[in-house]
Amino acid sequence: MRSVSRAVGLLVLAVAVLAFPSLAPDPFILSVGVVIMSYAVLATSWNFVGGFTGYISLGHASYSGLGAYATALLVIHTSLNPWVAMLLGGLVVAALAVPIGIASLRVRGASFVIVSIAMVLILLLVFQSWGEFTGGSNGLRVPRPFDESVLRPEQHERFFYLHAALLAVALLAWWAIDRSRFGTGLKAIREDEDKAQSLGVPTFNYKLTAFVISAFFTALGGGLYALWFGFLDPIFQFSILVGSYMVLMSLLGGIRSLFGPLLGAVIVGYAVEFFKNQYGDTQFHLVAMGLLLGLVVLFMPDGIIPALSSLLNRFRPQAASIREVSAGDLAEQRRTASAATSTDDESTDRLSEGAQR
Amino acid sequence: MTDAVATDTRIGLATEGLRKSFGGVTAVDGASVQFHHGKVNALIGPNGSGKTTFFNCVTGMIKPDAGRATYLGDDITGKASHKIARAGIGRSFQLCRVFPRMTVMENMLVAVRSTGLRHLARPARSDADVDRARELLARVGIDHLERSEARDISYGQQKLLELAGVLMGDPETIMLDEPAGGVNPALIDRIATLVRDLNAEGKTFLIVEHNMDLVMSLSDHVVVFDRGRQICEGPPSVVQSDPRVLEAYLGI
Numbered sequence: 001m002r003s004v005s006r007a008v009g010l011l012v013l014a015v016a017v018l019a020f021p022s023l024a025p026d027p028f029i030l031s032v033g034v035v036i037m038s039y040a041v042l043a044t045s046w047n048f049v050g051g052f053t054g055y056i057s058l059g060h061a062s063y064s065g066l067g068a069y070a071t072a073l074l075v076i077h078t079s080l081n082p083w084v085a086m087l088l089g090g091l092v093v094a095a096l097a098v099p100i101g102i103a104s105l106r107v108r109g110a111s112f113v114i115v116s117i118a119m120v121l122i123l124l125l126v127f128q129s130w131g132e133f134t135g136g137s138n139g140l141r142v143p144r145p146f147d148e149s150v151l152r153p154e155q156h157e158r159f160f161y162l163h164a165a166l167l168a169v170a171l172l173a174w175w176a177i178d179r180s181r182f183g184t185g186l187k188a189i190r191e192d193e194d195k196a197q198s199l200g201v202p203t204f205n206y207k208l209t210a211f212v213i214s215a216f217f218t219a220l221g222g223g224l225y226a227l228w229f230g231f232l233d234p235i236f237q238f239s240i241l242v243g244s245y246m247v248l249m250s251l252l253g254g255i256r257s258l259f260g261p262l263l264g265a266v267i268v269g270y271a272v273e274f275f276k277n278q279y280g281d282t283q284f285h286l287v288a289m290g291l292l293l294g295l296v297v298l299f300m301p302d303g304i305i306p307a308l309s310s311l312l313n314r315f316r317p318q319a320a321s322i323r324e325v326s327a328g329d330l331a332e333q334r335r336t337a338s339a340a341t342s343t344d345d346e347s348t349d350r351l352s353e354g355a356q357r
Numbered sequence: 358m359t360d361a362v363a364t365d366t367r368i369g370l371a372t373e374g375l376r377k378s379f380g381g382v383t384a385v386d387g388a389s390v391q392f393h394h395g396k397v398n399a400l401i402g403p404n405g406s407g408k409t410t411f412f413n414c415v416t417g418m419i420k421p422d423a424g425r426a427t428y429l430g431d432d433i434t435g436k437a438s439h440k441i442a443r444a445g446i447g448r449s450f451q452l453c454r455v456f457p458r459m460t461v462m463e464n465m466l467v468a469v470r471s472t473g474l475r476h477l478a479r480p481a482r483s484d485a486d487v488d489r490a491r492e493l494l495a496r497v498g499i500d501h502l503e504r505s506e507a508r509d510i511s512y513g514q515q516k517l518l519e520l521a522g523v524l525m526g527d528p529e530t531i532m533l534d535e536p537a538g539g540v541n542p543a544l545i546d547r548i549a550t551l552v553r554d555l556n557a558e559g560k561t562f563l564i565v566e567h568n569m570d571l572v573m574s575l576s577d578h579v580v581v582f583d584r585g586r587q588i589c590e591g592p593p594s595v596v597q598s599d600p601r602v603l604e605a606y607l608g609i
Contacts (some may be wrong), residue, residue, distance in 0.1 A: 058546075181469060184481040188467040191456035194418060198450075200442035200526050203575040 017164050027153040034156055036269035037163035038225050043261035044170045045217035046246040051255035053189030058243045059116030060218055062123050065237035066093045067115060067219025067225035072142040082145035083125035086223035090216050096135045101208045117240060139233040142226050159228040170217045175258055186210055252296050254303025263304060282307030367559050369394030369530055377414050377426035383409035386585030397562040399572045402582030403606055408565045409451055411532055417449050419443045447528030452534050453516045457508035461518055464507050466491035468525035493521045513544045528559040537568045549575055
């Protein structure tokens with residue numbers, strides 16, 4: 001029953017995503033769709049660390065930015081195919097994430113958050129100052145992967161599907177980890193890292209692996225964005241705001257859910273574009289985002305998906321805290337009880353445990 | 358009687374001059390202790406005598422400042438706690454620790470040994486592991502709670518879950534930090550029975566406990582701590598009447 005409804009849900013989601021470009025009324029809405037898809041890729045990638053291990057990185061723009069610049073520089077300086085460049089860029093960033101992870105995953109909680117912010121600020125300064133290589137604050141123009149004859153709306157449509165494909169791969173990877181032993185270990189780290197380690201989970205290697213996977217997908221998201229947008233500026237690439245969006249989207253949708261970050265990206269991405277469009281000259285979209293984050297943390301700390309599913313669970317039969325015993329079992333118990341007295345303790349014990357709750 | 362015990366005693370966990378300070382407080386002060394393998398060992402002592410810090414030093418939760426810890430002759434000093442767990446020492450925590458936002462079954466599956474990358478990709482819910490987890494949950498008497506989140510079950514049930522989770526890793530030696538703390542008398546009996554049965558099956562126990570009736574009835578070997586070091590050891594009957602123990606506890 002549950003798996004059927006899940007399959008139907010997946011089908012509806014896939015159809016909605018695939019149909020969007022042909023339903024979009026104009027190229028602007030289509031480009032908003034691409035932006036939202038890009039956010040969805042980034043948030044889902046962030047969720048490999050944030051959702052599984054509970055390590056909240058506010059500086060994940062480090063990896064999308066590095067991925068974007070790695071892709072762009074490879075395309076500019078080598079004759080590589082842009083898609084190969086993007087993949088290679090992702091691998092370079094994943095390799096860079098190993099030492100960064102080793103250094104930053106040594107600390108937990110607020111310290112980890114601060115290290116992740118420091119990282120993105122360092123990268124911002126480096127990419128701004130190293131002008132001859134990165135283009136500095138003047139920005140970097142990225143050659144388009146498609147021919148000149150492919151017009152804007154057509155470009156948007158292709159990139160929408162490319163982002164959707166990358167998102168599908170990221171979701172598949174997240175799903176596979178979620179149900180694996182590796183995933184169980186990661187979730188145990190999120191709940192109680194020391195306890196997990198005491199049970200034999202090599203916690204550091206686990207979280208480092210999750211961190212590198214996350215950086216890889218985030219970098220691919222950045223690279224794809226670079227190829228679509230065609231222009232990179234450090235101030236937008238290495239921005240704390242982009243990292244905060246990833247966190248906000250994931251928290252809003254629910255970091256424990258596969259589709260949480262995607263749902264969050266659709267809501268936040270749409271809201272951001274709406275506010276930018278309506279109040280473009282002001283910073284009102286930032287105020288609105290701050291307000292939204294506050295509301296989520298206060299009223300839906302687990303996110304929308306868990307809040308909705310717990311609402312649904314109220315209509316399902318409840319699990320009993322006391323073992324349910326059929327009349328036949330009871331008769332059997334009474335019979336054995338006359339032989340051995342220990343059964344008696346057992347049942348009173350269960351009663352008292354039930355009463356404790 | 359004591360001689361007979363001494364001759365067939367094999368030393369499991371042991372420390373030599375173990376020391377750990379927190380700022381100006383020396384919690385463990387040169388503790389040299391030997392625990393008997395295959396037996397139920399108890400570690401007792403007044404509050405603040407360093408029992409839990411000793412536990413944490415031995416299981417790799419914190420690094421000792423000086424001294425050595427060995428397990429069956431192998432040096433385990435300062436090793437990471439997951440390595441010590443894999444060497445065959447499982448432990449519980451003083452204030453019972455479970456994974457609150459995971460189900461009872463997921464809690465059990467965390468402790469499944471998974472070395473090597475090819476194990477990592479395997480689904481967490483392999484039938485063999487789930488069956489074993491159910492068996493252990495049934496053994497401690499909470500198999501009916503399998504699908505509940507750990508935060509939703511009672512404290513006593515959480516304690517049983519923690520014990521079952523430790524057993525899931527199949528350790529040779531099980532260290533329990535206050536297994537009877539904060540649980541009702543019926544449950545204490547159940548835990549005591551479990552310890553006795555598991556010991557009969559070959560598990561070694563090392564128990565920190567304040568419930569003296571439980572300690573004296575359960576253990577084969579008792580080590581008494583005061584101010585971070587061992588002041589006395591022996592079978593319960595001997596330790597009970599030792600003047601140093603009475604002094605440490607009552608200040609006489």
